[in-house]
Amino acid sequence: MTNPLYDRLFAPLAGSDAPLLRFADGTTLSGDAFLAMAHRAAAALRVCGVTPGDRVAAQVEKTPEALALYAGCVIAGAVFLPLNPGYTPAEVGYFLVDAAPRLLVSDPRAVDASTALAAAHGTRVESLDAAGAGSFRRLCERQPDHGPVAVRADDDLAALLYTSGTTGRAKGAMLSQRNLLSNAETLAAAWRFGADDVLLHALPIFHTHGLFVATHTVLASGASMLFLPGFDRDALLRLLPQASVLMGVPTFYTRLLDDARFDRALIAHMRLFVSGSAPLLAETHRAFEARTGHRILERYGMTETNMNTSNPYAGERRAGTVGPPLPGVEIAIVDPEHGTPLAQGETGMVLVRGPNVCRGYWNQPEKTREAFRADGFFVTGDLGYLDADRYLVLVGRQSDLIISGGFNVYPKEVEQVLDDVPGVRESAVIGVPHPDFGEAVLAVLVAEPGARLDARADAETGRGVAATVAATETALETVLEPALEAAIRAALDRSLARYKQPKALVWVPALPRNAMGKVQKALLRERYAGHFADSAIAAR
Numbered sequence: 001m002t003n004p005l006y007d008r009l010f011a012p013l014a015g016s017d018a019p020l021l022r023f024a025d026g027t028t029l030s031g032d033a034f035l036a037m038a039h040r041a042a043a044a045l046r047v048c049g050v051t052p053g054d055r056v057a058a059q060v061e062k063t064p065e066a067l068a069l070y071a072g073c074v075i076a077g078a079v080f081l082p083l084n085p086g087y088t089p090a091e092v093g094y095f096l097v098d099a100a101p102r103l104l105v106s107d108p109r110a111v112d113a114s115t116a117l118a119a120a121h122g123t124r125v126e127s128l129d130a131a132g133a134g135s136f137r138r139l140c141e142r143q144p145d146h147g148p149v150a151v152r153a154d155d156d157l158a159a160l161l162y163t164s165g166t167t168g169r170a171k172g173a174m175l176s177q178r179n180l181l182s183n184a185e186t187l188a189a190a191w192r193f194g195a196d197d198v199l200l201h202a203l204p205i206f207h208t209h210g211l212f213v214a215t216h217t218v219l220a221s222g223a224s225m226l227f228l229p230g231f232d233r234d235a236l237l238r239l240l241p242q243a244s245v246l247m248g249v250p251t252f253y254t255r256l257l258d259d260a261r262f263d264r265a266l267i268a269h270m271r272l273f274v275s276g277s278a279p280l281l282a283e284t285h286r287a288f289e290a291r292t293g294h295r296i297l298e299r300y301g302m303t304e305t306n307m308n309t310s311n312p313y314a315g316e317r318r319a320g321t322v323g324p325p326l327p328g329v330e331i332a333i334v335d336p337e338h339g340t341p342l343a344q345g346e347t348g349m350v351l352v353r354g355p356n357v358c359r360g361y362w363n364q365p366e367k368t369r370e371a372f373r374a375d376g377f378f379v380t381g382d383l384g385y386l387d388a389d390r391y392l393v394l395v396g397r398q399s400d401l402i403i404s405g406g407f408n409v410y411p412k413e414v415e416q417v418l419d420d421v422p423g424v425r426e427s428a429v430i431g432v433p434h435p436d437f438g439e440a441v442l443a444v445l446v447a448e449p450g451a452r453l454d455a456r457a458d459a460e461t462g463r464g465v466a467a468t469v470a471a472t473e474t475a476l477e478t479v480l481e482p483a484l485e486a487a488i489r490a491a492l493d494r495s496l497a498r499y500k501q502p503k504a505l506v507w508v509p510a511l512p513r514n515a516m517g518k519v520q521k522a523l524l525r526e527r528y529a530g531h532f533a534d535s536a537i538a539a540r
């Protein structure tokens with residue numbers, strides 16, 4: 001009679017005085033104390049009527065109580081369904097209908113809106129706030145420190161994580177005990193986690209990265225984590241000297257590099273920096289090494305598959321790649337249209353197979369059929385190729401592929417050229433409707449701070465090329481050194497065939513990103529959908 005996740009990740013905490021969670025104020029919570037919280041949460045879930053296999057939705061801030069709620073779900077055999085606290089009641093309504101959770105634990109501010117919705121769907125609602133207080137906590141306080149552990153099989157569901165999907169309705173990836181545990185073991189070994197490690201945990205826990213990659217790796221290795229409510233650069237700079245590993249999204253690293261206090265001395269005893277969830281610019285990789293002497297370890301995964309590939313701990317960490325497949329994980333590259341295998345070095349659809357891959361999409365058998373091939377490989381939707389040493393290079397999502405005048409343009413290839421031009425901080429290359437080409441390549445650029453001139457200065461000197469900047473809230477007028485656009489054009493001419501070159505450059509103060517630091521290309525496509533139609537009209 002077992003519960004694999006509990007037995008391997010949580011049971012070992014029993015009787016442990018060693019800190020599991022460390023906080024910014026210097027206080028700690030021992031493994032044993034956390035386990036007691038988890039058992040109280042499990043008992044509270046049972047009081048709420050939760051039985052094994054029931055879904056428990058949580059739309060709460062990142063607190064130890066929220067993490068204990070997840071652990072409580074493992075103990076009670078429930079399926080944990082974390083939701084971004086930023087979702088509106090209408091968005092939450094969709095998950096209530098789709099997943100029909102027995103219980104929704106919600107921030108008190110959202111409880112009123114949720115209760116009406118939940119009542120209509122037979123879901124009970126309890127509250128838990130950013131300080132870990134609320135009706136759910138009060139219920140937990142009345143429960144015993146230990147109790148029964150639900151029996152679960154390897155294939156039983158442990159979590160339902162909705163993908164951030166950019167199109168269509170969100171899909172709930174069904175993650176089994178085996179999916180999560182196999183990846184926890186693999187990552188703890190691949191990244192050489194040990195009991196002395198202190199992970200600086202600044203990621204959200206409603207997403208696979210912070211919830212599973214970070215937390216499970218710590219639990220699987222007897223390590224501990226400095227548990228921060230979110231990313232706060234000052235807090236990170238203060239706490240890095242107490243940590244040995246940082247897991248982050250690329251924006252963590254660019255924000256740290258933007259601060260002169262982030263230097264070699266500060267991280268003298270850090271042993272590992274991991275990046276994932278969005279592409280790390282090769283330039284960031286190099287700048288980080290120059291500043292710190294560390295090479296960031298980039299890995300690749302997704303909600304549906306957990307982690308698939310990782311640059312090696314001991315071997316070469318190659319900038320611009322996400323490394324070879326993790327042990328036990330198979331990667332194949334096939335023709336996106338016909339599904340036939342492609343030769344090494346050829347770009348195609350990335351497929352994944354292994355114990356890490358989810359069981360399919362909740363309530364969406366059709367989508368599950370589309371996502372899995374008969375041979376068990378999962379179609380990731382990511383395009384990429386394997387280099388000569390089987391390191392995977394991702395070139396973008398298939399949905400981001402641009403087909404201009406019948407030719408395929410991989411955004412990353414263009415973005416790399418743009419990002420390498422001095423004065424360009426970052427770029428996002430998208431395809432937007434074009435009267436002649438069907439789709440045209442458009443580059444959305446962010447300039448290095450010093451590269452922009454003030455609009456007034458331009459008016460006085462008559463220098464510069466005026467470019468309209470579509471800022472998120474306000475439209476600003478920005479003027480760029482003509483030299484910068486000329487340098488970009490020259491770099492494009494040198495490196496890329498004409499059909500791959502952007503037909504327009506637009507400048508923005510920052511790229512729109514989601515909570516995981518991913519550039520929201522769908523939003524950019526929407527924003528610039530009329531760009532060429534509008535310019536055609538303007539040209540008339």
Ligand code: AMP
Binds near residue numbers: 275278322516
């Ligand atoms: P999510 O399900 O939110 O974790 O998003 C998964 C997607 O993020 C993948 O399918 C990739 O497109 C992207 N992704 C994750 N890690 C990386 C990485 N290291 N480099 C580039 N893209 C990544």
